[in-house]
Amino acid sequence: MPSRPTLLFILALPVGAVVYTVAARVIEELFPKEPILSLLIPLFFAGLAMMPLIIPFFDRKAKQDLAEYRRQQETEAASPTDPPAAAPEGNEPEIASDGNQTGGPIDDHARDDH
Numbered sequence: 001m002p003s004r005p006t007l008l009f010i011l012a013l014p015v016g017a018v019v020y021t022v023a024a025r026v027i028e029e030l031f032p033k034e035p036i037l038s039l040l041i042p043l044f045f046a047g048l049a050m051m052p053l054i055i056p057f058f059d060r061k062a063k064q065d066l067a068e069y070r071r072q073q074e075t076e077a078a079s080p081t082d083p084p085a086a087a088p089e090g091n092e093p094e095i096a097s098d099g100n101q102t103g104g105p106i107d108d109h110a111r112d113d114h
Helices: 004-030 037-078
Strands: none
Touching: 004 037
8 A cells, every 4th residue: 555645645635636626716716817827826725735645655765765875884884994095106197287277388578567
């Protein structure tokens, strides 16, 4: 049998459809000349009605993912780690002192140090 958050998630769509229908009728009666309002406002209310039914499902999924992440972190911390391999000598990249330096020849005239 599915859990309670799953059942609420399944019920969210029918609840949203009912709320949308009722809100659309009310808005159509209040504002008969505004078709965009009879689309957007009922969608807003349907979304509001569906949120309490959808949130527990995603909350449970997030908690499961967080527990899995913590288990993974504990496994990595408990396992013996190999020391990082040292870079072979002679193949070290040069570090530029200026962030804008592209590696080409330095033009002393283009650089003004006042």
